[in-house]
Amino acid sequence: MDPKSTAATLRVRLATFVQGLIPPTCYLCLDPGQPPALDLCAGCEADLPWLGPACGICAMPTRLPVDCCERCRAAPPVFDAAFAACHYEFPVIELIQRMKYRGELPLARILGTVLGRRLARCEQPLPDVVVPVPLHADRERQRGYNQAREIARYAARELGVPVADRLVRRIRATAEQAVLPASSRRANLRGAFAATPAAAGLRIAVLDDVLTTGATADALALALFAAGARRVEAWAVARASGAAAAPAQL
Numbered sequence: 571m572d573p574k575s576t577a578a579t580l581r582v583r584l585a586t587f588v589q590g591l592i593p594p595t596c597y598l599c600l601d602p603g604q605p606p607a608l609d610l611c612a613g614c615e616a617d618l619p620w621l622g623p624a625c626g627i628c629a630m631p632t633r634l635p636v637d638c639c640e641r642c643r644a645a646p647p648v649f650d651a652a653f654a655a656c657h658y659e660f661p662v663i664e665l666i667q668r669m670k671y672r673g674e675l676p677l678a679r680i681l682g683t684v685l686g687r688r689l690a691r692c693e694q695p696l697p698d699v700v701v702p703v704p705l706h707a708d709r710e711r712q713r714g715y716n717q718a719r720e721i722a723r724y725a726a727r728e729l730g731v732p733v734a735d736r737l738v739r740r741i742r743a744t745a746e747q748a749v750l751p752a753s754s755r756r757a758n759l760r761g762a763f764a765a766t767p768a769a770a771g772l773r774i775a776v777l778d779d780v781l782t783t784g785a786t787a788d789a790l791a792l793a794l795f796a797a798g799a800r801r802v803e804a805w806a807v808a809r810a811s812g813a814a815a816a817p818a819q820l
């Protein structure tokens with residue numbers, strides 16, 4: 571491991587450790603947070619841009635809750651269902667971007683806890699394992715962490731579901747999805763992931779920070795189903811539903 575990435579990993583671990591020692595404080599307004607470990611006050615939590623009615627398959631917002639939206643009926647995704655806690659809007663967008671691009675890793679605790687608490691309130695059966703969307707090893711070394719894994723730790727803790735980190739690997743470095751137009755995202759991920767036979771028979775939730783076109787979740791679902799997974803859901807803290815998310819065609 572090169573010294574730069576070791577330093578990044580250590581910095582991340584230290585920040586997480588220090589965070590565990592101090593009482594939670596609201597990241598948005600600096601009021602006390604909610605013990606044991608939510609760094610948001612009840613007011614700021616209530617004001618988050620919660621996702622309302624949505625399609626049960628792709629989690630796209632709808633006027634009324636539906637099991638399957640028209641788009642999913644016309645072109646069903648590979649994964650079985652999706653769940654997102656919030657719209658990809660202020661302040662969730664800032665929290666995610668600060669964590670991802672500015673190394674503010676302690677924000678993973680807010681995002682993961684919020685997602686886990688929201689999921690705990692649904693009466694859906696829980697999966698056997700949560701699988702964070704893997705980064706390619708080179709990118710993870712560069713960044714020092716995988717944001718999806720950090721969020722997954724806290725979400726899974728809320729739900730009492732194990733995180734299975736090694737079930738699927740990113741075997742091909744790909745351009746970052748966020749910089750690509752929706753039309754190129756699917757091709758960018760072709761053959762990017764490989765799952766191990768340990769996925770056989772499992773109900774799996776793949777977890778990412780943002781669900782946009784669903785291309786990443788689809789590529790993971792393809793790999794996991796090929797390895798024998800029984801069910802694959804896509805979980806995300808936030809659902810992007812703007813122009814970038816629109817053409818989710820297979």
Ligand SMILES: [Zn+2]
Pocket residue numbers: 596597598599600601610611612613614615
């Ligand atoms: Zn607050």
Ligand SMILES: [Zn+2]
Pocket residue numbers: 625626627628629630638639640641642643
């Ligand atoms: Zn849908």
